[in-house]
Amino acid sequence: MPALVHTVVPLLAAYLLGSLSGSLLLGRLRGIDVRRHGSGNAGGTNALRVLGWRYALGVVAIDIGKGALAAWLGLRLLPDPAWAWLAAALAVVGHVWPVWHGFRGGKGAATVVGGLLVLWPTAVAALLVVWLAVLVSSGYVGLATVSAALALPLLAWGLAAPPPALAYAGFVALFVAWTHRANLRRLHAGSEPRFERVWLLRRGRGRAP
Template sequence: MTAALFLLIAYLLGSLSGSLLLGRLRGVDIRTLGSGNAGGTNALRTQGWKFALGTVLVDVGKGVLAVWLAQAYGGGAAWLPYAAGLAAVVGHVWPVFHGFRGGKGAGTLVGALLVLWPLAVLVLIATWLLVLSIGGYVGLSTVLAAVSLVPLAVLTAADDTRLVFSVVLALFIAFTHRGNLARLRAGTEPRFERARIWSRLRRGAA
């Protein structure tokens, strides 16, 4: 019962979507704008950096809180904080308070990892920045950043709970970004050209 309660709390926290809550204050629903996604990238593209920053802070914060509550008051079960982190990510993607139409889970995952596995956040961000600076595709960068958790777990001899968590989250983030991957294969995925630092450096060197 205790575990079920904390998983429910984590899911409900995850269902508090930063972009949709802030959007209500502004009188907009970003799911009707841009890509139609309720995440930080679409918030940035359609509402500007201040709105996007607020979105990210809420989405990361709820991941932190969900895991911390399970860790501090969940009775010491080693698996529960990881399950709470996953529940918060699921809540972000399918929020009960917003018609089960949310974001793609990356920001909330970062929040969960800040408590569960701080080293992974550094690897996640480094991978994301590297891939983005090469290709300019935000979705692909996010998927590969999540996938990087798996080799990190193997290389650091993580326990079974952390390894399973890494695999499940990598697959889940790939699933939530399946539209991006499909557009990438079709050659229609939008590219963030300003982020392609290596391409500009090569042109400058030439």
């Protein structure tokens, strides 16, 4: 029983940490539930649209921080350090289905980054390159996020990452693609809004020679 407790409690704590939504907690200070505005998503991108970049930075800091904390606690409290990858995954699940906020949360990308910063920090730099490349070339935040998530298992496979990292990478790719399914449907239909301010390649094509 003690061994079971030492496993279950940190994993439950990881999920509960993930359930602390940055956009909803900070939104309460402004008397706003961001799920009722913009895209209806409780994440950093919608926070930026609804309340501006300062608010969005706070949201992203909280959402990354809770993923990092869940992974850190997993490394130190779980009987096997490999279980820290599961703790990181449960923090992502908590972000998407937060028990504190009626199981209506965000899409999980920032919390994924937080876990990786602790468990596999070098991967974050590679994913950031993919994310930025897709973002500035297309202007689609959702497409950039899904592309970065899909790149993670390819990176893990190419670097012969250990099985827990491979499993986490596969989970991230599938889960992030699923949480962004509405974005992908809108892309297919041609109705996905672009983030015009970061669509840099279009600006380059529009300049006079």
